[in-house]
Amino acid sequence: MALDRYGQFKPVGPTESLREKSAQLARMCPFSPHARNEDAIAAERFSEAPERDGRLGHYETAYVGAVREAGFRGSGSSGGMVTWVAAELLRLGLVDGVAHVAPSAGSGFFRYTISRTAEALHEGAKSRYYPVELSGVLDKIRRVPGRYAVVGVPCFIKAIHLQRETDPVLAERISYTLGLFCGHMKSARLVESFAWQMDTAVEAVERPEFRIKGPERPANWYTAHLTLRSGDTRQKDWFYLADGDWGAGFFQNSACNWCDDVLAETADIAFGDAWVEPYSSDWRGTNVVVIRDRLLRDVVGRAIADERLDLRTVDADYIANTQAAGLRQRREGLGYRLTWRRGGLRPRKRVEPSTDLPIDRKFIYRLRYGISAWSHRMFSLARHLAQPKLYLSWARMSLGLYQGLAYGRGRAGALARRLRLTDRND
Template identity: 60%
Template sequence: MAEPTPAAIVGSGLCIGCGSCGADAGRDMAWDRNGLRAPVGALDMAGEAFARTCPFSPQARDEDAIAAARFPTAPVVDPRIGRFESAHVGHVAEGDFRSGGSSGGLVSWVANELLRTGAIDGVAHVVPTDGADGVFFRYAISRSAEDVARGARSRYFPVDLAAVIREIRATPGRYAIVGVPCFIKAINLLRAEDAVLAERVTHLLGLFCGHMKSAAFVDSFAWQLGALPEQVRAVEYRRKDAGRPANWYTAQLELADGSVRDRDWWHLADGDWGAGFFQASACNWCDDVVAETADIAFGDAWVEPYASDGRGTNVAIVRSPELRDMIADGVRGGRLSLEAVDADFIADTQAAGLRQRREGLAYRLTWPRSGITPRKRVAPGRGDLGWRRRLIYRARYAISRDSHCMARLARRTGQSWLYVRWAAMMLGLYQGLAYHRGWAGRLFDWLERRR
């Protein structure tokens, strides 16, 4: 197999824009035409190190191999959620961690506890910017509880690690990095090649991930809330309301004139996360939902009664003995309100994502494609997929691809309705297939009866 280059990874739709290669000499990161991060510079330069460190390179170690080396004594090994010491559901009981986060506050609590105990000197995480240039979030290194609090809540905006990797290389200390599964995998692969990063990056805090959105998602919010994208200065993807179920998302924009506009997701033309609007191409070829190579990984408890609790509830998978003990101490001291759960409980909270990354990925791997072929832990195959499930995966793939094109067309022509009406039509088709809803649902139900 020929060694992949950055250009080949990008051209094959496998670049997630993590920035692991953009931190190298001769390369940087920039915005591509779809509003995603991508490397620029020496993209044709091949090398064994790149082939081993790009998280979507077929020559890189997979999540099973990385986790086996990192957590060899883990008592549980589950094919859906990986190796782990313990798993929990609940929230932070002390302070305002829970109210300040999108979910139960555990990510910020663990980051702060690592800082408080001196285990780390800084945590690299995503923080908001002033939004003046249309960039609303970026990675930064925080060294205090106040700075960590700036990074609370969900950020569905493209970011990359290149700048913080360079900063960690240049500044001695011990660091934790918070990231989605592919970013955490990239750091693990880099640590195996770079002795400085191996010494300085001591903790990895993972976030469960359905897929990564492009920056055009904010444009869509603006178009549907009656604003121009260039007027937006801040975005809140999941505004919290303790009086409403946690899964009733509300998008909120702050505009340059200080006004605020918001709308519930289900009133948006592209407001169904599972449909895949503005999804990065590489997410179609990922098989890690729960950050299997992180020391600890966090998600939302999308099962009842937790999903209806607007205060927010976390699930957490603890993989390292050190963080297992930290979490246990927090529970004993009454600082954390957590209950132990098993792998089945965690998998149930992420059932849709796991179907997309297992059953759906196996089906997508049977499709003909050009460029580099992904090497995944899931074997290609249709299994016993019926026509409806196959159409769901086809529709989701088409939406994730074509939403970028339609948004570009809307921006180029100044006609935002072109995207909004297309999105509403595609969402109707998708929900008719997936949930038997609306006119499309009645049509597909009739077709199913006729078969």
């Protein structure tokens, strides 16, 4: 795997070699129409789970809350639950190592690593909106005997299960999967754009952070923070950035337009942010948790009883409401995108193609798709010409149009209201 000119990971190698392996890759790629889908994988893994929901998948129980035990909530982007569960698996001797994303001293800012202590796990806490890939860490799991947990976004967890089906070593050694709810993946150019907008070059950046906690800002108020090699720092809130609206889709990987899994339905346990009040305003961060594995259900239940975790049980509707925007994009929006004429293979998804939605929603999905595609191209051109203003001017114009349609702002908002009225009259 290597980064392409748009800062997205792609497979590389001789064309002949890739062609020879195409049948094998088609069974393992999480986006391949020839691979088993999430429903089939989850039905096999969690057949005894008492709950089943079309948005969450199979599950034992679901919670909202945070870690009460010291040292976890404050060091993470949200409620600290991802690092706590990983550390608890190590403490109980259920795994010997945890594969997760952590800062990298080598090429790129982040990479997958294996931690064997709670202290090492804390180095990987917080959200990392940066491209990574699994090949190196899976090779290490193959080489070094033991039991492992892997933390990843939905497509990564699905890919691991597909690999385990044909690789007996991985099947034996990967004992648990910890999923992260996902809106979409970003390319490496997001950090570079942030650097441009903070009057510096990406080469001067030593470490980026995407979410900073503090009592002066609510949890849903994202702040980008860059530590430079000189020791200086730069910081700017996302809503002041030309491409800082997550929902607009700037630098989104193209595959994300064809994904229908928001809540990591094949993971043994999955975590997201509680994007509903009063939690979205709580600067400390709060998790929603969906547990699918029975043993992990008991581990978390005991910790709640021991007051190490502050969690309360919630239902499927509550969890889905915290991820409402992502589910609209991956279900309603995906159904609409599947009706578009495209060359090549048509994705085979769990969502049926449909044009049955209001005209303003169609405009939003069209615009979002265009922004995600053209942000890569415009940034590449601006980078080639050494003219950051070319991309930034385009991004601000596109963001203004998107926010007008999506949130009813300005002239675009007035247009959206007229479109809705016309659609109802028709």
